[in-house]
Each structure stands twice: as structure tokens, then as C-alpha cells.
Amino acid sequence: MTDALIVTEQLTKYYGQNLGVADLDLEVREGEIFGFLGPNGAGKTTTIRTLLDFIRPTSGTASVFGLDSHKNSVDINRRIGYLPGELELYKKMTGQELLKYFAALRGGVDWLDVGMLADRLGFDMTKPVKALSSGNKHKLGLIQAFMHRPDLLILDEPTTGLDPLMQQEFYQMLLEAKEKGQTTFISSHILPEVERVCDRVGFIREGRLVEILTVADLKAKAVHRLELVFAANVPQADFAALEGVKDVVVEDNVVRCTVAGGLDAVVKAAAKYEVVNLISHEPNLEDIFMAYYEEGK
Ligand SMILES: Nc1ncnc2c1ncn2[C@@H]1O[C@H](COP(=O)(O)OP(=O)(O)O)[C@@H](O)[C@H]1O
Numbered sequence: 001m002t003d004a005l006i007v008t009e010q011l012t013k014y015y016g017q018n019l020g021v022a023d024l025d026l027e028v029r030e031g032e033i034f035g036f037l038g039p040n041g042a043g044k045t046t047t048i049r050t051l052l053d054f055i056r057p058t059s060g061t062a063s064v065f066g067l068d069s070h071k072n073s074v075d076i077n078r079r080i081g082y083l084p085g086e087l088e089l090y091k092k093m094t095g096q097e098l099l100k101y102f103a104a105l106r107g108g109v110d111w112l113d114v115g116m117l118a119d120r121l122g123f124d125m126t127k128p129v130k131a132l133s134s135g136n137k138h139k140l141g142l143i144q145a146f147m148h149r150p151d152l153l154i155l156d157e158p159t160t161g162l163d164p165l166m167q168q169e170f171y172q173m174l175l176e177a178k179e180k181g182q183t184t185f186i187s188s189h190i191l192p193e194v195e196r197v198c199d200r201v202g203f204i205r206e207g208r209l210v211e212i213l214t215v216a217d218l219k220a221k222a223v224h225r226l227e228l229v230f231a232a233n234v235p236q237a238d239f240a241a242l243e244g245v246k247d248v249v250v251e252d253n254v255v256r257c258t259v260a261g262g263l264d265a266v267v268k269a270a271a272k273y274e275v276v277n278l279i280s281h282e283p284n285l286e287d288i289f290m291a292y293y294e295e296g297k
């Protein structure tokens with residue numbers, strides 16, 4: 001038994017002629033927060049719905065907790081907290097009634113946990129669901145996903161519709177879940193939203209997995225924008241020839257450039273002269289993300 005909680009092998013789903021996902025090989029490790037990133041229509045929801053056995057794959061397999069996602073779907077679903085991308089709710093019930101109903105389905109939940117989650121998210125349980133704003137429906141969805149302390153959280157675009165303050169609270173909830181040993185699989189189409197909490201991210205595009213990277217590796221691959229200020233003028237040639245260095249602009253004693261990968265070579269080249277200041281701008285992960293999608297097929 002490996003420490004992988006989710007394993008898909010050559011997972012493929014066609015909706016008639018329409019491709020959902022193709023040949024997806026994925027492993028989500030126990031205890032990690034895994035970000036599943038891709039633009040709309042990439043196949044994120046299809047993958048998730050297959051894991052939960054809401055739809056059957058055309059070919060390939062999926063397992064969760066080492067169990068077959070179809071044959072053992074009841075056992076699997078008991079241990080999962082799931083936030084669907086689009087939540088269908090019984091509109092006549094109040095939030096509290098609905099949460100009690102979900103709790104009963106899961107064989108009982110500590111109601112203190114529910115109250116605490118509602119407090120954190122500022123959710124009013126007494127209102128009928130039909131009177132809730134979309135943001136509040138989303139909170140209800142989060143509460144039901146977290147309330148039974150599931151081993152695995154599967155969250156389909158969970159930050160959509162949350163205001164920035166609530167997003168912070170939500171990230172905090174994720175990190176706390178991780179501390180408790182829970183595993184999270186979170187889909188998103190916005191990288192900066194999830195990269196700060198994720199351990200690894202997988203990029204999916206047009207139904208196919210592009211790459212899986214740790215967030216640390218992702219940052220190492222990133223392009224830095226660098227500004228070096230020297231005590232005197234420096235020759236452009238010293239910097240333009242360096243590997244991974246591009247867009248070198250020299251204005252008197254200031255050098256600006258972009259650097260892919262490590263900064264070591266540039267720093268060493270700069271050290272030949274008297275350096276007054278060195279400013280490195282945080283790599284823009286959105287740029288890397290876009291680069292993956294623009295590379296073409
Ligand atoms: N029920 C369906 N019938 C036909 N095509 C579908 C259905 N659900 C999804 N698709 C198609 O599968 C592809 C992947 O969709 P989806 O998994 O929802 O992407 P994502 O969640 O990443 O936005 C899209 O091209 C979408 O149009």
C-alpha cells in the first residue's frame with residue numbers, strides 16, 4: 001500500500017464525441033494539499049466526478065483510499081468531504097435543517113463543529129436556503145464538506161464566490177485540516193489563489209495532464225525580474241551572454257533583465273563590479289501558468 005490517497009491510471013472519459021479527460025495518471029499523496037489547475041473546460045470537474053463515482057470512466061481506473069472508485073463508492077464517499085462546483089440545494093429548508101440532513105446522511109456529526117464552522121465563515125444557519133446569496137450558499141457548501149472531519153476533502157473551485165476575507169479564512173481551514181492529517185484535492189482555474197496553500201499542483205489542459213510540480217519547483221522555474229544598481233556604468237555584454245538571462249536593458253549604472261531559473265550566474269557576474277542595490281521581483285506564477293497553456297500541443 002502506497003501513501004497515495006487518490007490514484008488514477010489512464011483515466012479517460014468521453015461524453016459521446018466530446019472529450020472530458022484522456023489518459024490521466026494522477027497521484028495525490030496522503031496529507032498533502034494538491035491543486036488541480038486548468039482553464040474552464042479542461043476536465044477538472046470530470047475528473048472529480050469520476051473519483052466520486054457520479055460518472056463512469058470510458059476507460060482507465062480511479063481509486064481512492066486504495067479502493068476502486070466504483071466498486072467501493074459507498075465506503076469512499078463516507079470518508080470524503082465534497083464541495084461541488086455547482087451546488088444544488090433544497091431551497092425550502094433553512095441552512096440548519098439542511099446541515100442536519102447532511103449530518104444524518106453521514107451517520108452523525110459533532111454539532112459543535114458545525115456551529116464553529118458557521119461562526120468562522122459568518123454563516124447564518126437560520127435563513128432559508130432560497131434567501132441565501134450565492135456567497136452564502138457557498139459557505140453552506142463548505143460547512144457540509146468540512147463538518148464530518150473527512151480524511152479527504154475534494155473541493156471543486158472552492159474559492160469562487162468567496163470575498164477576500166472569507167478566502168483567507170478558507171485557506172486557514174485548509175492548513176488546519178492539513179495539520180490534522182487530512183488530505184485535500186482542490187481544483188481551480190486561478191493559480192495564485194491556490195499556490196500559497198498547495199504542496200503540489202497538476203496542470204490540466206484540454207483533458208490532458210500537462211505537468212505535476214511541487215510549488216517549490218514551480219517557483220524555481222519562474223522568471224525573475226531583476227534590477228541591479230551599480231556604483232558606476234557597466235557593460236551590457238557581461239549580462240546579455242549569461243544563460244537564462246533575457247531582455248537586458250542597461251541605463252548608465254542600472255541593469256534590468258529577466259532571469260529564468262536560478263539567479264546565481266547573474267549575481268556572480270554582477271559581483272565583478274560594485275553593487276549598490278539588487279531588486280528581485282517575485283516570480284509571477286500566473287506567467288508560468290499561461291506559458292504552460294501557450295506552449296501548444
Ligand atoms: N455532461 C456533459 N456532456 C457533454 N460534455 C461535457 C459534459 N460535462 C463536461 N463536458 C465537456 O467535458 C470537457 C471538460 O469539462 P469539465 O470537466 O466540466 O471541465 P472543468 O471542470 O475543468 O471546467 C468540456 O469540454 C465540457 O464541455
Ligand SMILES: [Mg+2]
Nearest residue numbers: 044045046085
Ligand atoms: Mg468544473
